[in-house]
Amino acid sequence: MTMTTELSDTNGEEGDFSGYQVLRVLVIRRDTVEILRSYQDRPGVDFWTELSDRAGPVDVMVSPDVGRQLKEELTRSRSSYVVNIEDVQVREVAVETEVVNAEHPTAPHADIGLTARSAFSLTWRKYHRLADHHQYLDFVADSYSRLCQTFSIGRSSEGRDIKGIKCGKGKREIWIDGGIHGREWISPAVVSYLIREFSERAHLHEHILGNFTIYSVPVLNPDGYEFTYTGGKKNRFWRKTRSKNRNSKCIGVDANRNFDIYWGKVGVSRDPCSDIYAGPRPFSEPETRAVRRFILSHAGKLEMFLTFHSYSQLLLLPFGYSEERPPDYSQLLRVAKLGRQRIFSASGTWFKIGQPSQRLYPVSGISQDWAKARAGVQYSYSLELRDRGKYGLLLPASQIEPSGKEMVEGVTAMIEEIL
Ligand SMILES: [Zn+2]
Structure with missing residues (x-):
């Protein structure tokens, strides 16, 4: 299809994030939550990690004006915060400079023994558009x-293909997806890295690919992903789908709040303008309906469901909506711990394990819970990839390969454990 460029920002001033900062606010007391909440739907405010009533850090990007005001209020209430990213624009330019350098890599695919008849553009040295994936x-x-x-x-609501690849010869099945949230660029990059591993390096994984067929979809929300490129500078941090909402000018639904499992209960918004809008009803989005259709038609065969997000370095177990645990929680935990250990051995990157309700914030309507509770996929996990907030959503492209490598280790360890 033809992509329409929707450059909403023609004004250069508006078009960049000069002076924008990402603050990490340490939430310990109720009044800190109240302050943050009062900023939630203001212009110039974008929560990079979600706000909840629980104690813990919350990352929020703020414009220079809002930032000054928020910092004053936090100081006055004796809440603590640190500046995680001093200037979002400077950081973004740094990431883009890497992109430019990556256009001329010295040996593009030197390590993968390129013998096939067609070529491809993915490099894992920069972030790529949907078409390249x-x-x-x-x-x-x-x-x-x-x-x-x-x-x-x-197909997505704007008509883009939600495309995947299956690799393997086994009757048992595994699902891997990335890019349900547009702005989490590392996620499709890592999923495509896993696809490379299970195809070009299949000889290293014969036991896995002989027993399992792995279904991978690198970009589950293609409209949202493309919009982070085409929507003008201000939409680099677009998270939702791009569906139209009735009776609202605001676009899109948080696809990972749209599944029919405790839908709309916690960690969601009913406001179509919110980044965590659960949608008008469960499965209102063509993207989530497509997942439902696929997963249900493979129910009974699917044994593992992995959905990749960023950031925070977390390996999350069901359920997200409360501290309720599935009866086989200890088995899921054992497999997760093995994955975590292999990731750590590979790169020294440490992933915390837990339920979203313990580690992040309680959330409802997420795909991982739905896959576990409604579709009966036993080993169902969400992974929040690198980093822990130094770069956050602006993770440099130089971290794609190391992230991909450590995930190959983690994911293969987890699959081998259930073999
Ligand atoms: Zn996400």
Whole structure:
């Protein structure tokens, strides 16, 4: 399809994040939550991690004016905060400079033994548009046709293909998705890295690929992902889908609040303008309906469900909506711990394990819970990738490869454990 460029910001001043900061506010007391909440729907405010009633850090990006005001209020109430990112624009430019350098890598695919007939643009040295991700899936299907085939689970509300690739010969099945939230660029990059591992390096994983077929969808929310590129500078941090909301000018739904599991109960908003809007009803979005259709038609065969987000370095177990645990929680925990250990051995990166309600904030309507409780996928996890907030949503592209490598270790360890 033809992509329309929607440059909403023509004014250069508005078009960048000069002077914007990301503050990490330490929430210990109720009054800190109240202060943050009063800023929630203000212009010039974007929560990078979500606000909850629980104690813990909350990252929020603020414009220079709002930042001054918020810092004053926090200081007055004796709440503590640190400046995580001094200037979002400077950091973003640094990430983009890396992108430019990556256009001319010295040896683009030197380490992967490129022998196939078609080429591809993905480099894992910069972040790529949707078309490059889809082209890579075609490349893999072309080059490893006996092992891997592309599939589509449906179309987004703007008509983009929600495309994936399956690799493996086993009857048992695994689901991997990325990019349900547009702005979390590291997620599709890491999922495509995993796809590369299970195709180009399949010889290293014969036991896994002989027993399992792995279904991977690198960009589950293609409209939201593309909008972070085409929507003008101010929309680099777009999270939701791009569906139209009745009776509101605001666009989109948080796809990962839209699943029919405790829908609309906690950690969501009913305001269509909110970043965590749960939608008018469960499965209002074509993207989430596509996941439902696929997963239910594979129920009984799917044994693992992995959904990749960023950031915070967390390996999250069900359930998200409360501290209720599934009866087989200890088994899920054992597998998660093995994955975490292998990640740590590979790179020294430490992932915390827990339920969203303990580690992040209670949330309802998330895909991981739905896959576990409604579709019966036993090993269902959400992973929040690098980092812990130094760069946050602006993780430099130089961290794609190390993130991909450590996830190959973690994911293969987890699959081997259930083999
Ligand atoms: Zn996310």
